[in-house]
Amino acid sequence: MVDRLDDAARARALADLPEWRLVDEPEGISRRFIFGDFSAAFAFMARVALLAEKADHHPDWSNVYNRVDILLTTHDAGGLSQRDIDMARAIDALLAA
Numbered sequence: 472m473v474d475r476l477d478d479a480a481r482a483r484a485l486a487d488l489p490e491w492r493l494v495d496e497p498e499g500i501s502r503r504f505i506f507g508d509f510s511a512a513f514a515f516m517a518r519v520a521l522l523a524e525k526a527d528h529h530p531d532w533s534n535v536y537n538r539v540d541i542l543l544t545t546h547d548a549g550g551l552s553q554r555d556i557d558m559a560r561a562i563d564a565l566l567a568a
């Protein structure tokens with residue numbers, strides 16, 4: 472079990488994740504990724520899926536051709552938690568690598 476971040480912690484975390492935006496209902500953070508084609512988008516999703524399984528923390532996401540929309544929220548906490556922040560960082564790191 473993990474706690475929902477309070478306002479101060481949320482603001483600190485988001486300052487470090489400029490590509491992600493805060494969303495409501497469910498409370499979480501989201502980012503849109505655009506790739507060259509479906510194959511590149513799906514390869515990215517496969518890598519995120521492995522991260523998600525390792526962390527036991529899974530994205531709410533959708534894919535349309537070369538676009539992947541990811542929403543990270545912690546169902547167990549009813550909002551944004553440190554697990555979402557950690558996952559966002561790990562996803563960003565995939566792209567930086």
Ligand SMILES: C[C@H](O)[C@H](O)[C@H]1CNC2=NC(N)=NC(=O)C2=N1
Nearest residue numbers: 527528529530544545546547548
């Ligand atoms: C039982 C299991 O650990 C939980 O359901 C995990 C699995 N993956 C999860 N993923 C996300 N995004 N939020 C959760 O609260 C969550 N909970």
